[in-house]
Amino acid sequence: MDLPGGFTKLAALHETAARVAPLGWHPIVQLDGRGLPQWEASLTRLKGPYVIDHVGKFLEPVAPGHEAFRTLLRLVARGNCWVKLSAAYETSRSGGPRYEDVGALAAALVREAPERMLWASNWPHPSARPDALPDDADQLDVLLEWAPREADRLRILVDDPAELYGFGPVH
Numbered sequence: 001m002d003l004p005g006g007f008t009k010l011a012a013l014h015e016t017a018a019r020v021a022p023l024g025w026h027p028i029v030q031l032d033g034r035g036l037p038q039w040e041a042s043l044t045r046l047k048g049p050y051v052i053d054h055v056g057k058f059l060e061p062v063a064p065g066h067e068a069f070r071t072l073l074r075l076v077a078r079g080n081c082w083v084k085l086s087a088a089y090e091t092s093r094s095g096g097p098r099y100e101d102v103g104a105l106a107a108a109l110v111r112e113a114p115e116r117m118l119w120a121s122n123w124p125h126p127s128a129r130p131d132a133l134p135d136d137a138d139q140l141d142v143l144l145e146w147a148p149r150e151a152d153r154l155r156i157l158v159d160d161p162a163e164l165y166g167f168g169p170v171h
Contacts, residue, residue, distance in 0.1 A: 010039060017046055024166070026050050028084075033058035036071040049080045049164060051118065054087040055109070061093055061101040064108040076113045082164055083109055085146060085156065086120035089134045090127055097138035098145065106146040114152040118160055119143055 008016045010031060017027050026049045031039065033056030043050070056072045063069070075081040085106050088099035110117055121136045128134060147153045162168065 010042070013042065014045065017048060017050065021048050026164075028053055030054065030057055033072060034060065034062065034068045036068045036075070040071050040075065043075055043081070044078060046080065049082060051082045051084055051164075053084050054090060054122070055083065055085055055102050055106050057087075057091060058102075058105070059091055061091055061105070064104055069105060069108070073109070073112055076109065076116045079116075082116050082118055082160070084118045084120050085109070085143065086118075086139075087122040087125075087127075088139070088142070089125075090122075096134055098142055103142060103146055110147045110152055110156070114147065114149075114155045115160060117147075117152075117156045118164065119156050 010029070013027060013029070020026070027046070028051045029043070030053040033052075036043075036056065052072065052075070056069065058068065072083070076083060088102035088106070089096055092099040092102045094100040094102075119140075121139055123136060125133050143153060143156070147156055
């Protein structure tokens with residue numbers, strides 16, 4: 001279930017979260033999103049904020065109506081779960097620059113809870129082949145499709161990270 005290369009296994013998530021919370025840190029969870037139903041009960045017990053990486057990182061993209069994606073929406077609705085809209089190239093089967101399959105999930109997340117979304121380029125793209133690096137400008141451009149409303153993009157790019165990371169008022 002856990003992806004290789006992670007700092008810790010999901011089974012140690014609560015212990016790790018408790019250890020880093022006094023530092024003002026939070027866990028960033030990366031897993032195959034298809035396993036979210038299995039981890040839902042554990043994730044709902046997290047007291048502080050946490051981030052689920054890469055649009056849920058569904059290693060095999062699912063439809064927005066899939067139970068695992070509905071689990072992600074329930075976690076976000078609890079108010080302490082954030083989702084990073086990043087690295088669609090890692091799991092998309094439709095490919096770039098639009099990543100329509102992963103983009104459908106990202107757009108659904110934005111419609112449901114723009115106040116819990118973050119954007120990131122995932123630079124320097126550690127999982128991409130050197131001859132197939134994604135274009136960061138293209139990745140930012142696709143946010144226009146995922147979040148067509150300017151107010152939502154402002155939240156995702158400015159207000160949400162400021163809130164999560166304690167940057168204070170930004171405008």
